[in-house]
Amino acid sequence: MKRSQVLTVSCKLEVSQQQVEKLNAVLTAFAKCCEYVNTHTPEKLTNQIAVQSLIYKEARSHSGLSAQMTIHAIRRVCANRKTAKQKVKPVKKFAPTSATYDARTFTFGESDWLVSLTMLKGREKFKLHIGNYQKHLLQGQDPKTATLVKRNDGSFYLNIQLESEPPEKQKTDDVLGVDLGRTDIACTSAGEKFSGKQVTKARDRYNRVRASLQRKASKGTRSTRRRARQIWQRLSGRERRFQTWLNHTISYRLIQQAKTSNQAITLEDLTGIRERTNELPRSKTERRRSNSWAFYQLRQFLTYKGVKFGVDVRLVDPRYTSKTCHCCKVIGNRQGKRFECLNERCGWIGDADVNGARNIATLGQIVNLPGGSEIMSCSLQEVVLRATESPHSMQSMSVG
Numbered sequence: 591m592k593r594s595q596v597l598t599v600s601c602k603l604e605v606s607q608q609q610v611e612k613l614n615a616v617l618t619a620f621a622k623c624c625e626y627v628n629t630h631t632p633e634k635l636t637n638q639i640a641v642q643s644l645i646y647k648e649a650r651s652h653s654g655l656s657a658q659m660t661i662h663a664i665r666r667v668c669a670n671r672k673t674a675k676q677k678v679k680p681v682k683k684f685a686p687t688s689a690t691y692d693a694r695t696f697t698f699g700e701s702d703w704l705v706s707l708t709m710l711k712g713r714e715k716f717k718l719h720i721g722n723y724q725k726h727l728l729q730g731q732d733p734k735t736a737t738l739v740k741r742n743d744g745s746f747y748l749n750i751q752l753e754s755e756p757p758e759k760q761k762t763d764d765v766l767g768v769d770l771g772r773t774d775i776a777c778t779s780a781g782e783k784f785s786g787k788q789v790t791k792a793r794d795r796y797n798r799v800r801a802s803l804q805r806k807a808s809k810g811t812r813s814t815r816r817r818a819r820q821i822w823q824r825l826s827g828r829e830r831r832f833q834t835w836l837n838h839t840i841s842y843r844l845i846q847q848a849k850t851s852n853q854a855i856t857l858e859d860l861t862g863i864r865e866r867t868n869e870l871p872r873s874k875t876e877r878r879r880s881n882s883w884a885f886y887q888l889r890q891f892l893t894y895k896g897v898k899f900g901v902d903v904r905l906v907d908p909r910y911t912s913k914t915c916h917c918c919k920v921i922g923n924r925q926g927k928r929f930e931c932l933n934e935r936c937g938w939i940g941d942a943d944v945n946g947a948r949n950i951a952t953l954g955q956i957v958n959l960p961g962g963s964e965i966m967s968c969s970l971q972e973v974v975l976r977a978t979e980s981p982h983s984m985q986s987m988s989v990g
Contacts, residue, residue, distance in 0.1 A: 595756045595897050599727045603705075603746045604717040612709045613746055616655075617686040617738065619710060623653035623663040624684035628671075636675070638668045656708055662690040686740070693734040698750065700728065705748060707738065718748070727752065742826070757900035765904075766853040767951025768844060768892075769911070769943045770860065770885050773927065776840055777943035779951040782847070784840050789833060796829045833884050841891035848901045855892060855901060856954025858908035860885050906953040916948035 605613065627649050631641050642664050650660040667681070674681045695708035703718045703725070718724075728750065737749040767779035775786040800822075807818040848855050896903040915922045915931035917938045922931040929942035938945075 594753050595894070597727070597752050597754065597894075597898070599724050599750045599752060601705075601724055601728075601748050601750060602719040603748055604719045605746055609714060609716065610746075612714055613738070613740070614686070616659075616707075616709050617689055617740055619653045619655050620659065620663055620689040621684040621686040623649050623655055623660060624667050626652050627664050627667045628681055628684070631667075633671070633680075636668050636671045638665050641668055654710055656695065658692065658694045659689065659708065662692070666690060688740070689738045691736045691738060696733075696736050698728070698731075698733050698736075700730075705736075705750075707748075716748075756897050759896075759900050759902045760849070760852055762852050762854055762902075763955065764851065764853045765856050765951045765954040766844070766848050766851070767856050767947040767949070767954060769947040769950055770858060770888070771943055774943055775836075775888070776844065777941075777947050778844070778847075779944070779947040780847075781941075781944055783943070784843075789836060792832055793829060796825070799825065834887065837884055837888045837891050841888060841895050844892060845895045845899050845901050849899050853901075854904060854954060855896065856904045856906055856950050857889060857892065858911060858950060859905040860889075860908060904954050904957060906950060906957060911949040911953070912942060912946040914949055916945050916952065 603613075627641065627645050630648070631645050635641055635644075642661065646660060646664065649664065650657065653660065653663070655663065666684075670681050670684075691707060697706045699705070703720070704715050705718060706713050706715050720728075731752050733750045733752055735751045737751075739747045739749055741747060765779075769777045771777065772786055772790070774783045775789065776784045803818045803822055807815045810818070844855060847853075893903050895901075910921065912924055912929075913921050915929070915933065915936060915938055918931060918933050918936040920931060920933040920936065922929055922933075922938075924930075924942045927942050929938075929940060929945045931938040
């Protein structure tokens with residue numbers, strides 16, 4: 591069975607005032623169709639064929655969309671219902687900010703860098719305002735799907751999906767462990783670190799600017815409030831884009847390092863860490879900093895880049911990875927960035943993040959071996975036996 595990967599190329603559209611009106615009309619009609627389907631079919635019904643058989647004709651007549659775009663609107667409603675069911679939340683309203691296109695409603699021309707999109711009345715051609723990076727990705731491609739998006743600033747983008755066949759994952763027993771943190775965003779088992787000071791400094795700066803604008807807007811004159819809103823709009827998204835750029839850079843370097851060294855990458859599965867850390871008593875500043883972590887985004891970037899370059903990315907349980915000595919597997923003492931093994935026979939002392947990354951690498955090797963769960967249980971028994979040899983280790987283990 592062939593594997594495939596879909597990469598999205600975001601392309602800005604050059605539009606005239608008449609085209610803006612047509613684009614807004616089709617986005618409004620698409621959202622209107624989604625709302626109609628969602629309110630006139632059973633809430634628990636998520637099967638696209640069943641929903642389509644119930645509401646297709648009425649939804650198309652109500653919205654004015656083409657046949658194919660009506661089907662895509664029904665498909666989006668079903669997908670949103672499935673996601674809402676997983677999160678145990680109702681489906682929210684559909685905003686007129688995006689619409690889905692396929693091969694019947696969208697065509698791409700590489701010779702003149704034009705795209706043709708189906709509007710409410712006929713087709714419309716748009717010039718792509720893109721750079722060499724997007725052109726390189728689109729060159730020689732025949733995309734079949736795309737998503738029309740309207741951003742907050744009123745600009746229109748076409749997210750073109752490119753399907754490709756990625757290389758086979760390289761087979762290896764060597765693993766590069768990556769420990770994620772806030773002081774150091776990532777630390778590898780090889781000792782390489784990616785500092786988080788730059789991110790923390792940027793986030794603190796933007797937080798001070800937001801607080802200052804809020805104070806001025808609440809106490810100032812009308813012109814002051816207008817000026818504060820203008821500055822707020824200009825700064826909107828900068829912090830997020832900076833974090834995204836940094837995560838792209840880190841993930842690319844990690845993937846290239848693993849590919850060059852013929853290694854797999856192992857990460858901690860930090861699902862739910864935000865909820866767990868919020869239960870701890872902390873200052874307002876510490877709560878804000880920890881809630882602004884972007885570990886899940888970094889994990890997503892590593893995952894799709896791993897598929898693209900043939901690097902295996904694995905997830906392991908994070909429990910005790912930062913408290914266990916990577917040399918003797920005995921629970922030790924961690925104070926900030928320093929780790930000290932309490933086993934008198936070992937006594938390893940060093941960087942806590944490097945120690946955690948090496949434990950993560952060891953777990954990454956175990957889970958990929960046949961009978962990995964049995965090996966894991968044996969390793970845990972060995973940890974307990976070794977811990978009983980040192981009263982300090984057993985005391986630390988009961989507390990951890």
